Amino acid sequence: MMFKIGRIPTQIVGCFQNAGVIRRPDLRGRQRYFVQLCARRSDVRKAGGIEMASAHYTKRMYTKRFKETSDGSCKPPEKTRRVDEHVKSENIGICNQGTRRDCIQKSFTGLPNQPSGKEPKPVTSIMAQKFSTSNQPSGKDGKPVIPKPPQKSDIKPDAECSAPYSRGQPPLHKINSSKQEYGKPQPNSPYGMSGKQKNYTWKIIGGVVLLVSAIAAYNVGFFMKEDEEGKPAEKKKIVRKSKRIRKISKFPAESKDIPSSVPYLLIGGGTASFAAFRAIKSADPTAKVLVVDKEGYYPYMRPPLSKEIWFNDDAETTKKLHFKQWNGSERSLFYEPQDFYVDCTKLNTNPNGGVAVARGWTVKKLDVFERKAILEDGYEISYEKCLIATGSSPKNLPLFEEASQDVKDKVTLFRGISDFEELEDIIKSGPKSVAVIGGGFLGSELACALARQSRKTGLNVHQIFPEPGNMGKVLPGYLNLWTTNMVKKEGVNVITNAEVKDVEKVKDQLVLSLNNGSKIVADHIIVAVGASPNTDLARTSDLELDEDYGGFLVNAELMARSNLWSAGDCMCFYDVKLGRRRVEHHDHAVVSGRLAGENMTGAGKPYWHQSMFWSDLGPDVGYEAIGIVDSALPTVGVFAKATDKDTPKAVVEATDESNRAKTEEEAQPVSPASGTPESPKHSEDYGKGIIFYLRDDVVVGIVMWNVFNRMSVARQVLKEETKYADLNEVAKLFNIHEE
Structure with a gap:
């Protein structure tokens, strides 16, 4: 039978040395040492002459643990320990009947040093000598007496059964096994590798590290070729190959932490919702407002994403989502800091009310009759007043x-x-x-x-x-x-x-x-x-959409149904001055969101305040516009030569404006300049000017080209709905000839 020496107590290991310890340098760790005890003679006969003494270790092998008692003898404990092993079958050797019990090594690769000129002896020569016929005493009939393999009762005390190891190593039972790290070779233990093996191992590891380093250095362009002139070629650029995948986190993580009932529910967390809850809090300071937004951010402004934020020189400023205005002042992309908002779990218990934002959540359906909003996981939120401000999504080709x-x-x-x-x-x-x-x-x-x-x-x-x-x-x-x-x-x-x-x-x-x-x-x-309005709620909630312009259909008060309003890019409204429209600009989101918030608190105002939009093509060219601005309409342009003060950068530096979309502009004093302005004759004369857009000879839209702080004048012109015989006179109101 075969025993594997792994974590067996040291006492029994020393005793087994007398039976023959086989060293396996080709194996690692605990698999390296085996104790081979030849089978009895009767077992060999049963095998028919030659029996393969193989060690086939099953997945579960039971080994009894021995311990030293107080009198120094080795006795097994009452309980056994279960050892799980996964070891492949190993052909240890064969026992040849012709030589009685001479065990001949067959598959071992590590052999001891032998005298020159002689055939190497197998590692199991210890066993062969111990149990060979020539070394055995004879019985009465002249036949050799085959001693029995060591039994448990034959185990001697520690001092008697220990035998020294070769190469000056201490006996295995003398090593403090408790201090050895399980499964790893120790420098002074029989499990340790020889110096030659360690040398080969470190050579292999060093070669692998060197190869990996060379490949990595080549991929990042570390090695640079030289061109014909002997100058180093440009380092290879690494181009990003896949899209950045952003995982939207939900805050709060579970819908149960979102209030199940709120007075004001705002669907969407963009500029329109921000303007709406500011208007609600202005009319009702203790109002409790819940914003549900699928994007995962607190309300922020979008215009700087295509303009000012790209001009940052400091990477840390951009990383914080801050941008520098033309006057050099730094501002955050977010309207309010995070501590401005109330935690969703504390909204209804806060005596002063507040605004909570459930980020990463989507409202899939509205029950207008029951006044309930259903989230994607089926969670229901009851509301008294609701605003749809879902914005728009970019179009694709x-x-x-x-x-x-x-x-x-x-x-x-x-x-x-x-x-x-x-x-x-x-x-x-x-x-x-x-x-x-x-x-x-x-x-x-x-x-x-x-x-x-x-x-x-x-x-x-x-x-x-x-x-x-x-x-x-x-x-x-x-x-x-x-x-x-x-x-x-x-x-x-x-x-x-x-x-x-x-x-x-x-x-x-x-x-x-x-x-x-x-x-x-x-x-x-x-x-x-361009962009398309986000109107998925219309299909699931039986809401009406405009057939011509798209968007949720609302009246002049921005109401879609009872206790339900809409604002921003996603809605099509009725303009009492210009008719039905749908606008996708930042300032429209501000104006419509504020009006919807006021009407949610009972104001009942119609949409009459015209929104504006602006665009900057760098710090030197910009324009502001209001009304219906369509190149298909007839236009009249009046221009003058621009100065260094007539640029977006100059106007921000002079006025310290923090937001070009400021709609609550104070009326500017108007002092018409002397003389009659004339249309430009050359392209270099388009420095600054006013472009009027006409419908039936009535001004319905105005673009102020590099003319700033005159939006109140433009609104007044649109409000008059007058047919002007000479628009040159109207252009004087904008002071375009001022130096």
Whole structure:
């Protein structure tokens, strides 16, 4: 039978040495030592002459533990210990009947040093000598007497049964096994490796480390080739290959921590909701307002994401989602700090009320009759008044929607903070070129912002759109051509009157085939072709949508149903001055959100205050607009030569404005300039001016080109609804000739 010496107490190990200890250098740790006890003669006969003495260790082998008693003898304990082993079968050797009990080693690779000229002896020679016929006493019949294998009762005390190990190693029972680390070789134990084995092991480890280091260094461009002139070539750029995946966390983590009943429920956490709860708290200071937003952020402003935040010189400022205004002051992207908001679990118990934001949660359905909102997990929230301000989502082109996944991974639809962070990571990864699809507000702003980045990184920026010039759907033809030239001066390769017809991935880049026959190669694509209102609640909640403009259909008071209002990009409202409209600008979200909040507290006001929008193409060119601004309408433009004060940067530095979308503007004193303004004759004269948009000879929209702090005048002109015989006289109200 076979025994494996693993964690057996040291006393029994010493006794087994007399029976023959076999050393296995080719094995590791506890598998290296075995005790072989040849079977009895009768067992050999039963095997038919030759019996393979193999050690087949099952998954479960029971070994009795022996301990030294007080009198020094070795006795087994009453209980046994179960040892689980997973050891492969090992052919230890054979017992040849012809040589009686001479055990011949067959499969061992480690043999002791032998005298030269003689055949090596097997490791089991100890066993062969001990149990060979020549060494055995004879019986009465002349036959040798085969001694029995050692039994438990034959085990001698520790002092008698110990035998020294070779190579000067102490007996195994003399080693304090409790101090040895299980399963690991110790320097002075029989389990330790020889010096030669250790040397080979360290050589292998060193070789592997060296190989891995060389591969890693090559991939990051550590090795640089030299060109023909002997100058080092440029280090290889690492281009980001996959889209950044942002996991939206839920706060609170469980819906049960969200209030089940609130007086005011706001669905959506954008600018419209922010303006609404400010209006509610102004009318009712102790109001309890719950905001449910799927994006996972507290309310923040979007316009700087395509403008000012790209001009940060400090990476830490950008990481904190702060941006520097044109006057150099720093401001956070978020409207309010985190401590402004109340924890969802404490909203209803707070005597002063407050605003709580459930981030990462989505309202899937509204029960208008029962006044309940149902979350994605079925949790219900009862409300008294509710506002839908779900905003909008960026549009995509069918070409990219139907493309393969490896193409989609290189396309960004720009809208919020997560899109900005993704695009920033892409720019930092060192691409050679990017392509912006779209020539409107967002596309032109992003193209200019990235072009300014290219002055540091060498990035090539392409902008592709079907209109004849930037903002071709908003500005009159002569002005959008002038704007296009300004964008080109920023470093953008503007491609007008072109559409993308095909896209394919070649190596790690995208090749865009245009309808004019040209091809553009880009490492990444940004699609900025407008936005669609988020109206999923209309289908699940039986709410009405506008067939022409899209969005939730509301009246002049922004009410969709009883106790249900809507504001911002997602709704189509009735303008008492300009008719039914749907607007997607920041200031409209401010104006409509504030009006909805006031009406939720009982104001009952109609939508009459015109919202404005603005766009900056860098610090030197900007404009503000109000009303219906459509290049398809007839326009009249009155311009004057601009000065250094007529820029977005100058106006912010002079007024210390923190937000260009400030709608509660104080009326500016108007002092008409002398003389009659004239329309410009050359493109260089479009320094500043006023563009009037007409419908039936009535002014319905106004663009103030590099003219600031005159929005109150523009609102007054729209409110009059007057047919002006000479718009040059109206332009005098804006003081465009002031130095």
